[in-house]
Amino acid sequence: MKPNVAAAKAALSHLDIEKSPSAIRAKSRDFFWYSPVLKARLDHVEADFVVAPRDEAEVIEVLATCYAHDVPVTTRGAGTGNYGQAMPLAGGCVMHLQNMNRVRDVQPGRVICEPGILLKDLDAHCRAHSGQEIRMFSSTWATATIGGFVAGGSGGVGSCTWGSLRDLGNIIRLRVVTMEETPRVLEFRGEELARVSHAYGTNGIITEIEMPLAPAYDWVELFVAFDDFAPAMDYAEGLGNEDGILLKLATVFEAPIAHDYFQRVRPHVAEGQSLVALMVAPQSMDGLLTFTARTPGARIVYRSDASDWEKAPGRIFEYTWNHTTLRALKVDPSITYLQVRYGFPDHKALVERIRAQFSPEVLQHLEVLRENGKAMFAGLSLVKFTTEDRLDEIVRAHEDAGAMIFNPHRYTLEEGGRQSVDDRQLAFKREADPKGLLNPGKMIAWDDPDWSYERMYAYPGLRAAE
Numbered sequence: 304m305k306p307n308v309a310a311a312k313a314a315l316s317h318l319d320i321e322k323s324p325s326a327i328r329a330k331s332r333d334f335f336w337y338s339p340v341l342k343a344r345l346d347h348v349e350a351d352f353v354v355a356p357r358d359e360a361e362v363i364e365v366l367a368t369c370y371a372h373d374v375p376v377t378t379r380g381a382g383t384g385n386y387g388q389a390m391p392l393a394g395g396c397v398m399h400l401q402n403m404n405r406v407r408d409v410q411p412g413r414v415i416c417e418p419g420i421l422l423k424d425l426d427a428h429c430r431a432h433s434g435q436e437i438r439m440f441s442s443t444w445a446t447a448t449i450g451g452f453v454a455g456g457s458g459g460v461g462s463c464t465w466g467s468l469r470d471l472g473n474i475i476r477l478r479v480v481t482m483e484e485t486p487r488v489l490e491f492r493g494e495e496l497a498r499v500s501h502a503y504g505t506n507g508i509i510t511e512i513e514m515p516l517a518p519a520y521d522w523v524e525l526f527v528a529f530d531d532f533a534p535a536m537d538y539a540e541g542l543g544n545e546d547g548i549l550l551k552l553a554t555v556f557e558a559p560i561a562h563d564y565f566q567r568v569r570p571h572v573a574e575g576q577s578l579v580a581l582m583v584a585p586q587s588m589d590g591l592l593t594f595t596a597r598t599p600g601a602r603i604v605y606r607s608d609a610s611d612w613e614k615a616p617g618r619i620f621e622y623t624w625n626h627t628t629l630r631a632l633k634v635d636p637s638i639t640y641l642q643v644r645y646g647f648p649d650h651k652a653l654v655e656r657i658r659a660q661f662s663p664e665v666l667q668h669l670e671v672l673r674e675n676g677k678a679m680f681a682g683l684s685l686v687k688f689t690t691e692d693r694l695d696e697i698v699r700a701h702e703d704a705g706a707m708i709f710n711p712h713r714y715t716l717e718e719g720g721r722q723s724v725d726d727r728q729l730a731f732k733r734e735a736d737p738k739g740l741l742n743p744g745k746m747i748a749w750d751d752p753d754w755s756y757e758r759m760y761a762y763p764g765l766r767a768a769e
């Protein structure tokens with residue numbers, strides 16, 4: 304089945320089709336270039352055309368047309384993913400959801416919206432409507448969409464209290480369109496959500512999302528400095544386990560991350576100091592100050608509600624999650640990163656083991672994450688990149704020590720996840736995308752069910768560079 308791109312494009316020409324070649328190129332790219340490994344492989348990737356449906360009926364039209372002409376479709380929210388999730392490896396159509404950005408309903412504790420709304424706009428709407436906010440968001444809050452977060456993200460600001468997107472209750476309902484001759488519209492809740500959430504749009508397109516909300520607060524943002532790393536890690540974990548203190552964020556940066564890479568923070572921390580970033584509900588500030596006073600060596604260097612800094616640092620969460628990597632990359636282009644799960648109860652011992660082996664080649668950046676009621680860590684470690692072989696060696700050493708790696712230097716769901724097939728996602732793809740046209744090359748199990756994961760998967764359909 305050879306794609307007939309020209310026929311599909313002509314049939315969709317009455318829709319919002321991108322005409323500018325430079326915009327087509329820009330809308331074919333995400334933040335894959337964070338990884339030197341992906342940059343070397345995906346830099347040339349480009350869609351044949353970009354179409355932006357205005358509503359679900361137009362999504363159905365795009366999918367049915369591309370199905371009829373065997374054209375691959377890669378869906379795009381805002382293209383801020385950094386695993387190459389939104390890269391159209393086989394070319395074809397990029398379906399950009401920028402026009403589908405309406406909020407349909409806000410109720411106490413829940414919101415129903417279209418997938419293309421930016422996280423910040425969704426938050427602003429819910430706050431203005433009834434003083435509510437989304438429970439968690441990626442640190443790309445200002446630029447990313449809710450659909451991209453659900454289909455390509457994992458957790459973020461808010462995960463120290465609410466856990467990950469995959470945890471029960473953090474997504475309520477998804478409405479999904481299939482890629483068939485006559486696309487179907489399905490509604491998923493509960494057990495069924497795992498079929499399409501975090502599936503990179505490989506087996507269905509999300510057209511409506513129902514998410515839980517929490518009361519909105521004017522979060523107080525703080526930086527707390529420590530002379531050593533271990534007390535900083537203990538403090539952040541301890542706070543994460545304080546039942547009565549409401550947090551939205553608790554992040555640890557090993558020295559010299561704050562001093563070397565956070566330019567506005569640099570005048571306020573010494574090179575050898577590790578830093579903790581926090582977002583605390585205003586009514587929890589008394590508790591936070593008491594906890595901090597009980598912690599020897601903890602020194603608050605910034606609080607957003609009482610700051611004397613000459614240059615304000617901006618929103619604190621834009622130093623955390625993958626923004627840490629972005630800030631480091633801007634100062635030192637040889638920096639890359641790894642995504643690590645330091646699971647309870649060995650999380651702190653594991654961090655120390657890895658640190659002893661690799662610091663300063665690998666610097667610890669830890670996000671407090673709640674899992675089953677306990678604080679543990681998601682590590683987004685900064686790595687000084689030298690070669691792919693060395694990076695693989697570092698990955699293996701983490702795995703040998705017992706830390707799980709979600710490898711951000713791979714573009715497939717499996718390698719960026721738990722290195723195993725998600726049977727629910729594969730089964731749904733068989734049903735919902737029988738020709739395998741949705742975001743091809745991202746689900747290994749579809750292409751090669753016997754893949755062993757010992758080496759990097761290379762999608763055979765990846766367009767060659769011209």
Ligand code: FAD
Pocket residue numbers: 333334377378379380381382383384385388389400418440441442443446447448449450451452453454455456457458459460502503504505507508509510624625626629742
């Ligand atoms: P895109 O990149 O456009 O898409 C992501 C994936 O979802 C793609 O595979 C796409 O095909 C698919 N998709 C998009 N919309 C739909 C839809 N409606 N139906 C089906 N599939 C769809 N991620 C986190 O989880 N937490 C973080 O804190 C975080 N911080 C980041 C910081 C930086 C600086 C950067 C560059 C990235 C970060 N990310 C983070 C990754 C990414 O920004 C987020 O996951 C973000 O929410 C993705 O949203 P997007 O709109 O850009 O999605």
